[in-house]
Amino acid sequence: xxxxxxxxxxxxxxxxxxxxxxxxxxxxxxxxxxxxxxxxxxxxxxxxxxxxxxxxxxxxxxxxxxxxxxxxxxxxxxxxxxxxxxxxxxxxxxxxxxxxxxxxxxxxxxxxxx
Amino acid sequence: xxxxxxxxxxxxxxxxxxxxxxxxxxxxxxxxxxxxxxxxxxxxxxxxxxxxxxxxxxxxxxxxxxxxxxxxxxxxxxxxxxxxxxxxxxxxxxxxxxxxxxxxxxxxxx
Numbered sequence: 001x002x003x004x005x006x007x008x009x010x011x012x013x014x015x016x017x018x019x020x021x022x023x024x025x026x027x028x029x030x031x032x033x034x035x036x037x038x039x040x041x042x043x044x045x046x047x048x049x050x051x052x053x054x055x056x057x058x059x060x061x062x063x064x065x066x067x068x069x070x071x072x073x074x075x076x077x078x079x080x081x082x083x084x085x086x087x088x089x090x091x092x093x094x095x096x097x098x099x100x101x102x103x104x105x106x107x108x109x110x111x112x113x114x
Numbered sequence: 115x116x117x118x119x120x121x122x123x124x125x126x127x128x129x130x131x132x133x134x135x136x137x138x139x140x141x142x143x144x145x146x147x148x149x150x151x152x153x154x155x156x157x158x159x160x161x162x163x164x165x166x167x168x169x170x171x172x173x174x175x176x177x178x179x180x181x182x183x184x185x186x187x188x189x190x191x192x193x194x195x196x197x198x199x200x201x202x203x204x205x206x207x208x209x210x211x212x213x214x215x216x217x218x219x220x221x222x223x224x
Contacts, residue, residue, distance in 0.1 A: 056210075104159065
């Protein structure tokens with residue numbers, strides 16, 4: 001069983017569209033994250049949720065809206081997609097927020113905005 | 115914001131050679147993590163370090179949490195072709211964010 005799974009793996013869409021990426025973890029972790037990896041492979045945190053509550057919200061355009069319906073899921077909705085949103089988006093989870101924060105990553109969603 | 119300086123940016127080595135890479139920061143980190151990423155995959159945790167001075171091994175990999183809490187290194191001994199990939203250091207900052215270095219790209223020459 002995949003520990004952290006994201007769907008879809010690839011997403012190609014036109015500018016201006018709205019799209020969602022889903023993430024699920026079956027590790028029983030309390031904390032989930034979204035990271036963005038740019039073309040230079042730089043990984044930057046976007047959001048962190050702990051027990052369904054938003055803990056970290058980096059300087060991310062408000063077109064990006066995360067939603068955590070329960071501890072095991074953290075979805076990312078993006079409105080009015082722009083060319084610069086093209087990147088690989090990784091979901092991750094960790095046992096707790098703070099202590100023991102080794103994060104386990106999904107396989108990524110490669111978003112291409114055309 | 116807090117940043118991690120990871121070096122070298124890339125390495126080209128012969129199979130069988132040892133590899134060393136490191137991360138430094140101007141800020142203190144409470145946890146150091148080392149990840150490996152292969153093409154088309156997410157980063158995979160290799161080693162986690164929690165205490166200053168801690169030295170931890172995972173097979174041919176050894177990593178240390180610097181005494182000053184501002185640096186960490188990763189060594190790979192006797193490299194093999196499957197070691198190819200991008201290695202990332204990451205640190206947990208005081209505000210509990212996991213911040214990543216820019217990665218070290220390891221290439222192994224035939």
